[in-house]
Amino acid sequence: MPPIHLVDSHCHLDFPDFAETLPETVARAQAAGVARMVTICTKLRALPGVQAIAEAHDPVFFATGTHPMSAADEPLVSVYELCAVAAHPKCVGIGETGLDYHYTAESAARQQESLRIHIEAARRTGLPLIIHARDADDDMARILTEEYRAGAYTCVMHCFSSGAALAEAALDLGFYLSMSGIIAFKKSDALRAIFAAAPVDRILVETDAPYLAPPPYRGKRNEPAFVAHTAAAGAAIYDMTVEAFAAQTTANFDRLFAKAAAWQPAPVA
Structure with missing residues (x-):
């Protein structure tokens, strides 16, 4: 059986859930075939720890x-600030940004302003935009399309669990959809159908760790190693072997996150 090669395209390793076990968590991921992980900043004041x-x-x-859920409580980031951080050799994406009207609809205007700033940074740096979208499909599709017409950029719809219309709009713009553990939940038939049509x-795979652990770990702390279970569910959707699906999603990641694909560790002295 060929070896499995996976990427966890979205996790939160700076969260307190991993504070005591981070080296072991990374080692378990590698043992499970997860060669790379992207840990995501959600607030600029948390950036030093993430970096x-x-x-x-x-x-x-x-x-x-x-x-987006922090957009109203945090200082509005500037394009300059994002571009400055993006110069770091291991900074490979802009986000996560987006719109969340489920819990924070009252800050919709501020979220939209922040989103457009992040899009401009993605456009200038050439790094992919990482989008969080919840209960905001119409505004999300509209803004992504308006901004793309103003100047091209690349993008992944992280932890995609929105409707078919937003999926179609994103795919029409050349964007990517990322599967999380939700794809393996019993009640996710509609979501599986959206992915099957893409x-x-x-397609990328992710954990969004420490959240959304796939079966058989649902309800427990998620971690990057568990992306293998999400990949197994994704492979079934496309009638592929897990190895072939893992190879495909890794190739997709390398195409979108080209900076990560090109990075080489410094030689040991």
Whole structure:
């Protein structure tokens, strides 16, 4: 059986859940075939910790941004700030950003302003935009499309669990959809159908750890090693072997996150 090669395209290794076990968590991921992980910044004041994790662990990269649910409570980030961080050799994405009207609809205007700033940073740096979208499909599709017409950029719809219309809008713009553990939940038939209709060369896999652990770990702390279970569920959707699906999603990641694919660790003195 050929070896499995996976990427966890979205996790939160700076969260307190991993504070005491981070080296072991990274080691378990590698043992499960997860060669690279992208740990995501959700608040700029947390960036030093996020960046330090990527610097300390060769398989870990990071992204920089302000989560939409924090947009109203954090200083509005500037394009300059995002671009400055993006110059770091292991910063490989802009985000996560986006729109969340489920819990924070009252800050919709501020979220939209923040989103457009992140899009401009993605456009200028050439790094992929990492989008969080919840209960905001119409505004999300509209803004992504408006901004793309103003100047091209690349993007992944992280932990995609929205409707078919937003999936179609994102795919029409050349964007990617990322599967989380939700894809393996029993009640996710509609979501599985959306992914089945999408081209497999636009699919990524992720954990969103410590959240959304796939079966058989549902309800427990998620971690990057568990992306193998999400990949197994994804492979079934496309009637592929797990090895072939893992290879495909890794190739997709390398195409989108080209900076991560090109990175080489410094030689040991």
